[in-house]
Amino acid sequence: MDIEPIAYYRCPLKEKFGCPRQSGLAPVEGRIEFTGQFRDPLAVRGLEGFSHIWLLWGFSANREGSSRGLTVRPPRLGGNERLGVFATRSPYRPNPVGLSCVELKSVGEGCIEVVGADLMDGTPIYDIKPYIPYTDSHPEASSGFVGANPWQELEVVVPEGIVLPEGLAQVLRQDPRPQYQDDPGRIYGLSWGDSQVHFKVEGNILTVLGMD
Numbered sequence: 001m002d003i004e005p006i007a008y009y010r011c012p013l014k015e016k017f018g019c020p021r022q023s024g025l026a027p028v029e030g031r032i033e034f035t036g037q038f039r040d041p042l043a044v045r046g047l048e049g050f051s052h053i054w055l056l057w058g059f060s061a062n063r064e065g066s067s068r069g070l071t072v073r074p075p076r077l078g079g080n081e082r083l084g085v086f087a088t089r090s091p092y093r094p095n096p097v098g099l100s101c102v103e104l105k106s107v108g109e110g111c112i113e114v115v116g117a118d119l120m121d122g123t124p125i126y127d128i129k130p131y132i133p134y135t136d137s138h139p140e141a142s143s144g145f146v147g148a149n150p151w152q153e154l155e156v157v158v159p160e161g162i163v164l165p166e167g168l169a170q171v172l173r174q175d176p177r178p179q180y181q182d183d184p185g186r187i188y189g190l191s192w193g194d195s196q197v198h199f200k201v202e203g204n205i206l207t208v209l210g211m212d
Contacts, residue, residue: 014120016120033110068094072090076146156208162211184203197210
């Protein structure tokens with residue numbers, strides 16, 4: 001089966017590091033730019049009536065040949081325990097395809113504006129479908145090891161004079177570090193648009209050191 005992108009995602013997150021681990025966790029604003037024939041307004045006629053959509057997309061930044069393992073180490077378990085790949089949402093999968101539910105903000109000419117994607121800039125989009133609550137929402141569903149291990153957000157400390165966009169602030173609260181790293185002396189850099197934010201983490205406190 002041949003599969004080609006119908007669009008590409010554009011946002012301030014220029015690399016994998018810092019991307020939210022799930023959609024909806026951080027209000028990162030982004031744009032889906034259609035390609036070729038899909039820029040025609042006919043392709044999105046009626047989409048404006050929906051508040052959320054599903055994105056089918058590709059893990060384009062994964063290393064070649066890195067997605068065939070049977071087990072992975074979920075961040076929710078600290079990166080120390082292995083589970084079957086099909087019991088997780090690991091980006092390293094037999095086929096590098098992701099699925100995300102995002103908020104639809106507006107439908108424009110050749111593009112749509114969304115909020116809450118867990119994608120990096122340049123991610124290929126393979127398909128878009130509307131989110132339909134009466135079939136897609138299951139409040140009674142169980143969530144396995146995820147529900148038993150709630151995620152601990154960090155407290156973000158920002159120096160006077162630095163104003164973080166809300167999307168970036170929430171990305172930092174979600175702790176972008178690999179979960180096997182716990183080095184209070186390490187300084188991290190995260191790309192956001194044309195800027196870099198530098199920070200360190202000690203305990204559950206993330207301190208922003210600067211932004212340039």
